[in-house]
Amino acid sequence: MTSNTDAKTNPEPDAERDERVQQRDPQAAIDAQSEHRRAELDERIFEHSAGDQQEGVPFVGAGPGDPRLLTVAGKELLEAADLVVHAGSLVNSELLDAYCAQADLVNSVGKDLEELIPLMRDAYEDGETVVRLHSGDPAIYGAALEQMDALEHEGVPTYFVPGVTSAFAASATLRTQLTLNEVANHVAITRPQGKTLTEDEDHISEFVGMGDVTTCIYLGTHAVRDTMGRLLEDGHDPETPVAVVYHASWPDEDVIVGTIETIADQVEDAGYRASALVLIGDAVTGAGYERSFLYGDWANRGSERTSD
Numbered sequence: 001m002t003s004n005t006d007a008k009t010n011p012e013p014d015a016e017r018d019e020r021v022q023q024r025d026p027q028a029a030i031d032a033q034s035e036h037r038r039a040e041l042d043e044r045i046f047e048h049s050a051g052d053q054q055e056g057v058p059f060v061g062a063g064p065g066d067p068r069l070l071t072v073a074g075k076e077l078l079e080a081a082d083l084v085v086h087a088g089s090l091v092n093s094e095l096l097d098a099y100c101a102q103a104d105l106v107n108s109v110g111k112d113l114e115e116l117i118p119l120m121r122d123a124y125e126d127g128e129t130v131v132r133l134h135s136g137d138p139a140i141y142g143a144a145l146e147q148m149d150a151l152e153h154e155g156v157p158t159y160f161v162p163g164v165t166s167a168f169a170a171s172a173t174l175r176t177q178l179t180l181n182e183v184a185n186h187v188a189i190t191r192p193q194g195k196t197l198t199e200d201e202d203h204i205s206e207f208v209g210m211g212d213v214t215t216c217i218y219l220g221t222h223a224v225r226d227t228m229g230r231l232l233e234d235g236h237d238p239e240t241p242v243a244v245v246y247h248a249s250w251p252d253e254d255v256i257v258g259t260i261e262t263i264a265d266q267v268e269d270a271g272y273r274a275s276a277l278v279l280i281g282d283a284v285t286g287a288g289y290e291r292s293f294l295y296g297d298w299a300n301r302g303s304e305r306t307s308d
């Protein structure tokens, strides 16, 4: 590394500086890591499984809010951390108080990759134990991989530690299953059109139209009226059940149950604009399902059967 004195007496040539800056550009790092991925599989895939503690910076899922819904692996990593970079208001401060008392805490909200990557890299290179804490599960609308790629590109290994995603907390609160025999055979995890998705990329109407899908909408609390309006325009049954679970598993959790026709008014009356999960489909009520084939004669017939 060049010291300040060296830099003054021996200035870095422009081309070298440009190349170094470009190497550290997050998009260049993402592109380079994608190239690696296309060329060969990362051998760590075959060496570790999801719960293993590994070398590097873990990207930990904090779960939906209740500190008790953090995994044991996540808790152990947080308790050992010197630096925790967390997802701000989506991570319950009770969880930070309970498990990160020894660590320096940095809220990632409002910080871009150019700030976050050097922060985590420098701490890691200084020998600190660094944890990146995402809400829910980092694999769902977490923008984790771009941080991991940027760190890996700079020689800092990273790995995922899964968490309970908010759709699972919401279904537990609603005392239902997202898949339910004869009611919902599929689950769609999705988000509505807006800054990130164009109108054409919004598939909520298609999922609802399939009939046997439970549609779980993340990042869509502010857009409930628009979303329901589009569903009505597209001719979906206005009586289709919809639940909005605000802050699932937090002390101020709130549940609103209505239909495609009613839910927008209900959510607006409650005043929620963020931090809720919107679930659409008959599985929301848990009504009308048939017994499964899991128990009894069907499951026992022919122990030679090995398929699900």
Ligand SMILES: C[S@@+](CC[C@H](N)C(=O)[O-])C[C@H]1O[C@@H](n2cnc3c(N)ncnc32)[C@H](O)[C@@H]1O
Residues within 6 Å of the ligand: 064, 065, 090, 134, 135, 136, 137, 138, 139, 140, 141, 142, 164, 165, 166, 167, 169, 170, 217, 218, 219, 220, 221, 245, 246, 247, 248, 249, 250, 274, 275, 276, 277, 278
């Ligand atoms: C950036 S996404 C992160 C999702 C997170 N990775 C997960 O797996 O739950 C944020 C969105 O997740 C949903 N969300 C997160 N925590 C929630 C909770 N406790 N209850 C309801 N929805 C939640 C909301 O829709 C929010 O807009």
